[in-house]
Amino acid sequence: MSPRNNQPTSGDRSARVFAALGDDTRLRIITHMCSMGPASIVSLTQGSGVTRQAVTKHLRILEGAGLVRTTRVGRETSWQLLPEGLGAARASLDRISAQWDNALHRLKTFIEDQPT
Amino acid sequence: MSPRNNQPTSGDRSARVFAALGDDTRLRIITHMCSMGPASIVSLTQGSGVTRQAVTKHLRILEGAGLVRTTRVGRETSWQLLPEGLGAARASLDRISAQWDNALHRLKTFIEDQPT
DNA sequence: CTAATATGCAACCTTAAGGTTGCGCATCAG
DNA sequence: CTGATGCGCAACCTTAAGGTTGCATATTAG
Incomplete structure (x- = not known):
């Protein structure tokens, strides 16, 4: 199954980022960080509708996907978005869109080459 | 949970799309459709490493996220990407990036306004 | 020192995600 | 008609995701 044609940066990492974004609570956390800047866990918990622990888990997932970063200051942990x-x-x-357009073009060419 | 406080165009739909993209097998299916054009389930199963049924489930998820569409022709079902x-x-x-840049700008302004 | 604050860690629960197997049903080739 | 092919449906399994509660640990306030 596609032994060597998948770039290491392709599915594995991308899937992780997308999966991290694929949760409503996490999207809300991201939105919160967008509008409020770097925030602590308690701050992010307010209005999230879930426990502080749940927020912590979500932040860890976002961190694992390379979407956020922590900076410990005293007893507070500041979480901030990583736009990269x-x-x-x-x-x-x-990349997917480009490949898709490419495929569309090739399909069109193929059809136009048919004798009828 | 969170029965009515979420904007309809915000997290709900986006999270679904991201979640659909957040799986390695599904990303591989998408890549396959990109490079091979509309394909049947058996065709997509080849090289996926999983069963036909698993592929079917993934396609249903992608369909639910509005990423693919089906066209039944005879006994074959053609699945194709929806770039929209x-x-x-x-x-x-x-949108997230824009908000983030905005937040960065406001933070910078705030810091520059500090007396020291 | 004593409290209150801000987290971390770990156990535990519930549910859904990802996968498989087995069977049934159309549809096309011969 | 008879198979082979392409799918759908349903039951079932395993594991991880999302959440909670409870307790432990630093750090700051008074």
């Missing part, structure tokens, strides 16, 4: 992570996801989408 | 779905995901990423 979003860029990687967007690049992946662009 | 990808566009929606990209728009969501762009």
Whole structure:
């Protein structure tokens, strides 16, 4: 099954980023960080509708996907977005779109080459 | 949970698209459709490493996210990508990025306004 | 020192995701 | 008609995702 044609940066990492974005609570956390800047866990928990522990788990997942970063200051942990992570996801989408357009073009050419 | 406080165009749909993209097998299916054009389930199963049924489930998920579409021809079902779905995901990423840049700018302004 | 604050860690629960197998049903080739 | 092919449906299994509760640990406030 496609032994060597998959780039290491392809599915594995992209899937992780997309999976990290694929949760409503996490998207809300990201939105919160967008509008409020770097925030602590308690701050992110407010209005999330879930427990602090749940928020912590989500943040760990986002961290694992390279979307956020932590900075410990005293007893507080400041979580902030890493826009590079979003860029990687967007690049992946662009690559898929490009391949798709390419496939469309080839399909069109193929059809036009048919004798009828 | 969170019965009515979520905007309809915000997290709900975006999360679904991202979640659909957040699986390695599904990304491989998408890649296959990109390079081979519309394909049947058996065709997509080849080289996927999983059963036909598993592929079917993944296709249903992609369909639920508005990423693929089916066209039944005789006994064969042709699955094809819907680039609009990808566009929606990209728009969501762009929106987040924009908000993030905005937050960065406000943070910078705030810091520069400090007396020291 | 004593409390209150901000997290971390771990156990536990519930449910859904990803996969498989088995069977049934159309549809096309011969 | 008879098979082979392409799919759908349903039951079932295993594991991880999302959440909660409870307790432990630093750190700061008073």
